[in-house]
Amino acid sequence: MATSSLALRFVFISVIFGEIVHGCVITISNNCNYMVTACSQTGQQNIDQWDLSAGTSQAIDLGTACSWPSAVVYASVTGQCAVTGTPYAATDRNLANLAELTIPGSGNQDFYDLSNVNAYTIPMSINAPTGCSSITCSISDISSFCQPNNVLQTLPTGALSCVNTDGTAGLGPTAGTRQFKAACPEAYSYNFDDATSTFTCPTGSDYEVVFCP
Numbered sequence: 659m660a661t662s663s664l665a666l667r668f669v670f671i672s673v674i675f676g677e678i679v680h681g682c683v684i685t686i687s688n689n690c691n692y693m694v695t696a697c698s699q700t701g702q703q704n705i706d707q708w709d710l711s712a713g714t715s716q717a718i719d720l721g722t723a724c725s726w727p728s729a730v731v732y733a734s735v736t737g738q739c740a741v742t743g744t745p746y747a748a749t750d751r752n753l754a755n756l757a758e759l760t761i762p763g764s765g766n767q768d769f770y771d772l773s774n775v776n777a778y779t780i781p782m783s784i785n786a787p788t789g790c791s792s793i794t795c796s797i798s799d800i801s802s803f804c805q806p807n808n809v810l811q812t813l814p815t816g817a818l819s820c821v822n823t824d825g826t827a828g829l830g831p832t833a834g835t836r837q838f839k840a841a842c843p844e845a846y847s848y849n850f851d852d853a854t855s856t857f858t859c860p861t862g863s864d865y866e867v868v869f870c871p
Contacts, residue, residue, distance in 0.1 A: 682724035682761065683864045686731055687715040690870035694780070697739035697748070700729040704745040707734070710869075724862055726761040731867045733780045735817035753777045753811065753819040755795065755845070757784050762861040770865065771856050772845040774838045775825040778803075779817060783871035790859035794871055795842035803841060807834045824848060 688694045688710035696716065699705045708716045720726050732754040741747040756773040763769035770784050772795045781796035797803050797820075804810040804820035811819045824832040825848050831839070838847035846855040859865075 682720040682726075682862060684718040684720065684726065684729075684731075684759070685715050685864070685866040686710070686718070687866055687868045688712060688870070689868055690780070694869045695734040695737050695739065696731065696869070697734050697751070697754075698729065698731045699746075699748070699751075700726055702746055705740040705748060707739040720761065724761055726759060729759045729761065731757040731759075733782075733869055735779050735813045735815060735819050737815055750813075751776065753813075753821065754779050755782060757782055757867045759784075759865065763858065766861050767858040768861050768863060768865075769856055769858055772842070773855075774822055774842060775846050775849060775851075777819045777821045777825075778838065778842075779819040781870050783866075783868045784857075785866040785868060785871075786857070786859050787863050787865075790863065791857045793844040793857060795845040796871065797841050803837070805837060807832075808837060822847070 686696050691712050693712065694710050696708045696710050697705055710716060732751060734750055735753050736750045738749050741749055754776065755778045758771050758773055760769040772782055772784060772793055774795065778797055778800065783792060783794040785792045800818045800820050801810060807823045809821040809823060811821060813819065822835065822838055824834045828849060831848065835847040843854065
């Protein structure tokens with residue numbers, strides 16, 4: 659069940675039921691063959707959660723304002739996005755790879771990226787409209803990929819997360835972060851990996867965040 663905080667600012671529309679959307683739209687799609695607990699948060703607002711069955715999607719209509727600042731989308735590895743009783747606090751964002759969007763950014767441009775700075779747990783892509791770059795990060799075998807000094811965690815749900823030990827350490831490229839960069843050259847591998855990892859598209863565009871693209 660989704661929390662209600664962002665419903666005051668955005669209209670959430672399920673594409674499962676074929677409803678019409680208006681304005682800038684972010685669609686979160688689950689192409690995996692299993693259910694994904696999808697989480698989204700903008701800034702420090704309350705976190706929203708959707709339990710997306712295989713092959714289903716959720717649309718977020720940003721309206722004519724096209725505003726979704728400092729937003730993230732990710733898959734929960736515990737099956738619960740927010741801490742019980744503290745709806746703006748994430749349970750496991752530190753164990754997840756992220757799709758990050760700043761809408762609008764500056765100069766009438768949106769900024770978006772994929773980030774493995776914290777960890778990697780599921781293949782993801784951001785599909786942008788024609789004329790803008792669509793980006794993907796997919797690691798097929800997390801167990802084999804996750805080598806020291808990075809740390810493999812197995813969650814009670816059975817989900818695997820490869821924690822990027824140096825990603826947030828402010829160290830620049832290290833042997834550990836280079837593992838992530840080699841596997842996913844379009845994604846952030848450490849905090850300041852901007853040059854090859856940040857993408858732009860004109861404000862007013864629609865985007866699709868896909869699990870298991």
